[in-house]
Amino acid sequence: MALGLAGCGSTNWGFPYRATIQQGNWITSEQVAKLETGMTRDQVRFVLGTPTLQDIFHAERWDYPYYNQPGYGRDELRKFTVWFENDRLTRWTGDEQPDRQPFQKADSGKEAIQSADAERAARQATSPGLDQSAAPNGQAAGGAPQATIQAVPAGATRPEGQE
Secondary structure (H helix, E strand, O other), X not given: OHHHHHHHOOOOOOOOOOOOEEEEOOXXXXXXXXXXXXXXXXXXXXXXXXXXXXXXXXXXXXXXXEEEEOOOOOOEEXXXXXXXXXXXXXXXXXXXXOOOOOOOOOOOOHXXXXXXXXXXXXXXXXXXXXXXXXXXOOEOXXXXXXXXXXXXXXXXXXXXXXX
């Protein structure tokens, strides 16, 4: 029995449970692309968030480290640093940042969405007006208006010309 459990301990789902540890600032490449020289400290804080490290001995430098120690797998350490002169951003440097947020899967399905959009566009180009994916204006797929049913309370009479 003990030998069987010992073999289970080497897999991701096995025993013992090891928690993932994340520390620091997650910065994306999109956020880095928004940086411009001459930005104020408040503008940089708005784009990147509050820095993890603000050294009192290096007041012109903000550090944004990120460390991830997954329960199973390799550790990840990324660094990003911005420098100011006269409270204006002068330069920044650091490791390459990811293009997604941590809660997004690495495979976001973007290709599947793009191929579905391309297929829909091709279908509309070959037969415009026959898009069945949505009909917000109350028309059927063929473009003809759908029949409207009106409820008439019992004992009420219909206006002239309606049957």
